[in-house]
Amino acid sequence: MKRQTRNILRITIILSIVILLGITLWFNLTSDSQAVQVGDDAVDFQLETLDGETVHLSEINEDKGVILNFWGTWCEPCREEMPDMNQIYNEGNDEYELIAVNVSEGEQQINQFLRSLDEELAFPIALDRNRDVTKAYHIGPLPTTIAIDKNGVVVDKQEYQLTTDDIYSFVEQSTSE
Incomplete structure (x- = not known):
């Protein structure tokens, strides 16, 4: 494989990882779901x-x-x-x-x-x-x-x-x- 092709492939992989990490962090930090805790109202079902x-x-x-x-x-x-x-x-x-x-x-x-x-x-x-x-x-x-x-x-x-x-x-x- 040519050097330029390998560099493009590496950059693409690194960027993909960074984007996926960013999306994961964003979902985790903006999620409203929390476990029901003592003092909370019970969820009806x-x-x-x-x-x-x-x-x-x-x-x-x-x-x-x-x-x-x-x-x-x-x-x-x-x-x-x-x-x-x-x-x-x-x-x-x-x-x-x-x-x-x-x-x-x-x-x-x-x-x-x-x-x-x-x-x-x-x-x-x-x-x-x-x-x-x-x-x-x-x-x-x-x-x-x-x-x-x-x-x-x-x-x-x-x-x-x-x-x-x-x-x-x-x-x-x-x-x-």
Whole structure:
């Protein structure tokens, strides 16, 4: 290859890299999307459950606190925290609702996962098939759990497996006025 052709090729590659970096930086710096944080208003949604029912956050949140648990069947920490969540939910849930939001998996896969658990879950499993709710809440790692109080405000958020104490804390925070 001639020297002049190589120089043109090098300059073109360098310019392309600089332009792509500039575009990436511009999109990152001008993006309005931020993860939902404690103190933010909860993002309303409506999802179908595994049982064919519909959960509508604002309707549930009219008189109850809400705990949203985003999970996946492949997620081992999700599997480990579910029995504790179920046990605490079964102790009494008059003042709050726990909704396990599955992130875009098929019903067959979810049912297989649920059959592998030692006991049947009492709380609803909502299906976020298109990841609309996951995107609205800017959920990253799974499991992520969000507590929403009776006023529709996010009062706690954790991006890791919950302990029994964490779950009790989420219940307490979601039921506070």
